[in-house]
Amino acid sequence: MNDRHLLSIADLGREGIEDVMRTADSFREVAGRSIPRVPALRGKTVATLFFEASTRTRLSFETAAKRLSADVMSFAASSSSLEKGESLRDTVETIDAMGVDAMVVRHRSSGVPAQVTAWTSACVINAGDGQHEHPTQALLDCYTIREALAQRRGTEDSQNGADFAGLRIGIVGDVKHSRVARSNVLAFSALGAEVVLVAPRTLMPPSLDGWPVKATADLDSVIPDLDVVYLLRIQAERAGQVLLPNLDEYHERYGLTRERSNRLAAGALVMHPGPMIRGVEIAPEVADLPSSLVTRQVRNGVFIRSAVLFHLLGAADSGEAIDA
Amino acid sequence: MPEVLIRGGTIVDEQGERRGDVLVSGVGIVAVDSTIDAPAGAAVVDAGGCIVAPGLVDLHTHLREPGAEVAETVETGCRAASLGGYTAVVAMPNTEPAIDNPSIARDVLELGRNALAQVAVAAAITVGRQGVHLTPMAELAALGIHLFTDDGAGVQDASLMRQALEYAGDLGIVLAQHCQDDSLAAGGHMHEGAWSSRLGIAGQPALAEESMLARDLALVRLTRSPMHFLHLSTAGSVELVRRAKAEGLPVTAEVTPHHLSLTHAEVASYDSAFKVNPPLREEADVEALRVGLEQGVIDAVATDHAPHAPEKKQVPFDEAPPGMLGLETALAVVSSAMSGRLGWVDIFAACSWRPARIGRLDPASGGRQGGPVAPGAAANLVVFDPTAEWSVDPSRLASRSRNTPYAGRQLTGKVRHTLLEGEPVVIDGEAQR
Known part of the structure; x- marks a missing residue:
């Protein structure tokens, strides 16, 4: 360091x-x-x-x-x-x-x-x-991804950061208010991953100048291309404010529903920094799939x-x- | 009081720039000549290598008295002013209680009577600065108060602002606006942009300032009452004022030294000394403000000197009150920021006689500020060494507070002497009382 x-x-x-x-x-x-x-x-x-x-x-x-x-x-x-x-x-x-x-x-x-x-x-x-920022969260997230990728290859031996080259990671949700997102954008991109932020503009930082990311408001358009879906916590109090009409609409547009998880590439990983709100950020049954790394995090x-x-x-x- | 001979300087006033000695007797200038022999008993003040100019006039000073004497008093604020070369300050009314009635206004004027700078007062537009009821403007104007503002906040209600302008127009006074639309700015602690996004601090968009400015310019067009715009901070604001002046609207505008010299990138340190309203903006805004001052779109420099006790600033950035010190560093900061764009006459115009006129403290309005440096004029003078280098040590400032954004920085240009009504109140950079 x-x-x-x-x-x-x-x-x-x-x-x-x-x-x-x-x-x-x-x-x-x-x-x-x-x-x-x-x-x-x-x-x-x-x-x-x-x-x-x-x-x-x-x-x-x-x-x-x-x-x-x-x-x-x-x-x-x-x-x-x-x-x-x-x-x-x-x-x-x-x-x-x-x-x-x-x-x-x-x-x-x-x-x-x-x-x-x-x-x-x-x-x-x-x-x-x-x-x-929340740097130790980002470090443990990188570590968890690294571990999962190594296991997918059927080995305990990790190639360390090299595993991230070309990896496509989507960070979904309230990026604007998220310290986890800010640290993870820096960490994932430092290791060579491609990061795409997915959020309505009201939950996106006002400026992404200098951020090594792509951004979109349309989760469905990027879902099949992602190797990792990183769901952010949505604070219930944001809904009902002007930023977000309500949590149902959020789930509809940005939640990892069963339907969306079926469109994920084979072996794609699902992550969440916790605490999770099942039924909002993630459908209850999706949270318990083997692709979910939440407890390992x-x-x-x-x-x-x-x-x-x-x-x-x-x-x-x-x-x-x-x-x- | 003994006579004072200011010897060996370069005189700068509205008439231009020339070499000359200045002899002061009593409260006035009695002689100006290329060389003057010191009369017997006269104190001789060395101005070699220095500029001798009319004392600076600050349209925007928070003296914090009454209510926040722990941060500043009329006495300490005026000492800071005199060390910065100011011979007059306009005290802002956002005290506790607010300067919204004649008795408090008289109190503050009285406190200023023996201070190291002339104290003028701006009064509030609305009672308690609450944005609801108009203050007794005619009574306040009768005390000689010319500027009215709810500074610290903008007047949010457009209809009330219209009425205030109409009422003020009849009285010949000027309303000054802190342009900030609270519905857009609320919850913002810095400029909204690349840095606020990176630092995770809620921002105030430039639009929060520009939308109120645009509204007020439309109200000036409607009412034909004059307005002054406080601490403009964005390129868009400069453009709006440029067009308003081209159209002939009766408006004036000021800019602070910090908005001419610092950007939002400073906040990366999370040092709350850089928290201010309006917030530090982008490079392009700083450039537009410099151009605006250079072209006269912006009339004056004003410090927005805003002291806060150290313990109030030693808190998380989003909990700290906005505001920074300005009086003791202003002239050095402005002359460096504008170097290569403005000559000395224009720099002093922006810091002395133009603000004196806006505040009606100039001779034509019956006042004693803003020059000229000529026999018969008031002896309110500053002697400024444009090449002296110094480092800003917060603990050595005369202000009761320490929240300078220039702590530890090297500045070029230092006030050497200040004369207030003929009295040498600052000699060799030291306040004399």
Whole structure:
């Protein structure tokens, strides 16, 4: 990794993404041991600062840190002084003063992890900021695709990022408000995939200048050409606003219905960052098809987050620690 | 007060540019000549290599008093003004409470009486800036108030705006608009475009400004009442004003130093110092604003100096209040942004005598701002060193706040001395009180 922090997939580039995925392979192996734990980050403290509730992502990071023997400190906004009017800066500096090596930051506002870097000497990991990015989600998505492609070839051996060359990935849904989409566009295209965004214009970013993507409002026109369908979460509150008439119409135009899934190419993969709303983004029966990787994404999240923590905190002084 | 001799500078005023010494006695200029011998007891102020010009006039200053004294006061804001070469500022009415009645207006004018710059006041168009009821404009005008604005917000209701223009027209006052259609801008924290899309921050489209400007120009056409447009920020706005002026509509417009020098790309750092309303726009907008100022489509530079206490800005970008400091950096920023396009006379025209006229602070309106540098004129003067280089250190600003977008940047051009009514209020870059 080129930096002390992971704020954006752009911090990594192709090489960084491939490094993290390779390290995640080691942690997948560790997970299979009777004691799935290595001493790589013994004595290090990882603080999770979740200003926005997300039990799944927080548990994933905390599990990842514990498997590396790090101490974990957990901060949730609801239990904090933020509600009493403390500024973001004071909160961060207070936690910094307790002596932490990494801060894993989740916030409903875009840019907070970047702001936090100015107020702490710890490594900062973006665990999802507003509508900006969610880099570890994108890494685990890349890892999950890589794994599925390797299995499709009937091998455990991955060709790493090379698998993505020429892969056609459709990201479907509320791209405009999605941090997952922003990170995945960067990650998928860095690895050489072709990305097409599929959304009504009201849910598309106002400008796609500089985005290495194609865009369309018509899911049916691209469905047969996709190797991966990546469905984004639609927030129910968007419907009924001017952005979207209602969820039924959304499902009609952009949901992965049984009919649409039958038009997918053989072996095409279906992904979703969760939590899924069955019947809106995806038909219930489609979500349970073998092509769906949704639960595998969750499992891989732990390996990827261990790998990210290891790269930022451990790689320098304990390169051999995984084998200990 | 002892006499003051400003020696060795280049005089710049509406008459042009020439070498000369300036002798000040009391509150006025008593002599201007190629060389003047210092009278006994006179203080001599060195202006070697500098420009000596009428003091700058800011049509758009948020002094924050009453209500937000933690961010700025009339005293600290005017100290910042004098360090930036300003000898007059127009205090915006979006205080708490708003300047919407004669008693608050009188309070602010009174606070300004002993300040380091002349304080004029703009009053609100509507009571509490709520956009519903007109303020007592005639009573406020009787205090000498000439500009009226709900700045911080635009007047959303077109019918109310029409009535305000008709009423103001009878009084000979000028309404100033912060053009922002809230239905288009609502929820936006930066310019809507490539950067907002990438950064995941909701944007305000250029159209939010341009649609209200277009509406108001139509209302000016209807009512024939004059209007001033605050902090225009888009290429489309420049074009609308260009056409309105060609048509002969009685309108004036201002631009800020930051819209002449910075783009939305700055927001990539998520530093809330770059959050401002209207937002920083695109390269093409910056270019159009420079051309607009160069061609006189835009009449004046105004700072929109908007102090916010540090703790208010040290929050997530979308929670931070919009606004940036401007007074202490304006002249350096503007002269650099316009270098090669405007000569010194035109730069000072945009920063001194044209805004003085718009605010009716010029001699022809009975005021004492905007020059000329001539015997008999008021001694409101700035001495500016156009080649001095300095780095902006927020902790050294005189403003009570620190939210400058130029923190750590190298600027060229620094105010050396400022005289207010003959008093050297800034000497060698230091405020004297």
